[in-house]
Amino acid sequence: MRLHIMALFSVPFEWARAKAHTYRMTLEQQQHLDDQGYVILESAMDTALLHELRTRILELFDEEGERAGHEFRKEEHAHRLANLVDKGEVFRRAIALRPVLDLVKHVVGDDCKLSSLNARSADPGIDVGQPLHVDMGAIPDEKGYWVCNTVWLLDDFTPDNGPTRMIPGSHKWGTRPQDVMSDPYAAHPQEILLIAPAGTVVVMNAHMWHGGTANRTSSPRLAMHAFYCRHDKPQQQYQKQLLRPEVQASVSPQLRSLLALDDPLNDELSSTVTVKSGFLK
Numbered sequence: 001m002r003l004h005i006m007a008l009f010s011v012p013f014e015w016a017r018a019k020a021h022t023y024r025m026t027l028e029q030q031q032h033l034d035d036q037g038y039v040i041l042e043s044a045m046d047t048a049l050l051h052e053l054r055t056r057i058l059e060l061f062d063e064e065g066e067r068a069g070h071e072f073r074k075e076e077h078a079h080r081l082a083n084l085v086d087k088g089e090v091f092r093r094a095i096a097l098r099p100v101l102d103l104v105k106h107v108v109g110d111d112c113k114l115s116s117l118n119a120r121s122a123d124p125g126i127d128v129g130q131p132l133h134v135d136m137g138a139i140p141d142e143k144g145y146w147v148c149n150t151v152w153l154l155d156d157f158t159p160d161n162g163p164t165r166m167i168p169g170s171h172k173w174g175t176r177p178q179d180v181m182s183d184p185y186a187a188h189p190q191e192i193l194l195i196a197p198a199g200t201v202v203v204m205n206a207h208m209w210h211g212g213t214a215n216r217t218s219s220p221r222l223a224m225h226a227f228y229c230r231h232d233k234p235q236q237q238y239q240k241q242l243l244r245p246e247v248q249a250s251v252s253p254q255l256r257s258l259l260a261l262d263d264p265l266n267d268e269l270s271s272t273v274t275v276k277s278g279f280l281k
């Protein structure tokens, strides 16, 4: 049976839905991230930011057409965009949004970096969702967690339009769904659905098992994924190679650091790796 996260977050857990632009990271949020593997920040985007992100992303889908997502991987039943940091100032603002980034740092450390910034639009009228996965196939190592994703809801996530499913606590299991499940596409007895309004950002320990579900409605379901990793791991998309020189020249020292633009260790780690997804080939 699928639980809807709405129900899960009735009164006792209401703090986990903190209004991000009015609250700082709380101990309860940190605890929830540690224990459950995710925190829901409702209204993390104000109306203006939500509108700007949506508008630019829809414009990019139009501009890029068939080429959309070519910097990453294609996904059957979804349209994707990649390398968004290069494609708009609004994206460079979003990846450094404090309440979100503070929680990301709680998972992967103060000196973490952006690993990739993509958009994903789940195609409508489809019966199949994503397999359960962990991002980059990542299992925590001897230093702990090394991947953290943030899902930016640019449409309302409803039970039928392909909300993300999550298995709370699974980031602590040290396994990947494909290693222990005979069918990672199948429903999992512990899964919950992320049902929340547009404007929400979910910070997710990306070792936690998760995946998009089938969008059975007649409209696409849009989200942006700002994915971060620990400083000693490769970026999923090597920002220094992907960002145009004029973009690199325009960003603040703080953003240069978040993008690892002046980081010899990152050059060594990221310049030669081929992009890795949790499940896309």
Ligand SMILES: O=C(O)CCC(=O)C(=O)O
Residues within 6 Å of the ligand: 120, 130, 135, 162, 163, 164, 165, 210, 211, 212, 213, 223, 278
């Ligand atoms: O968009 C979603 O609901 C989740 C997508 C996801 O987990 C992925 O593409 O790796």
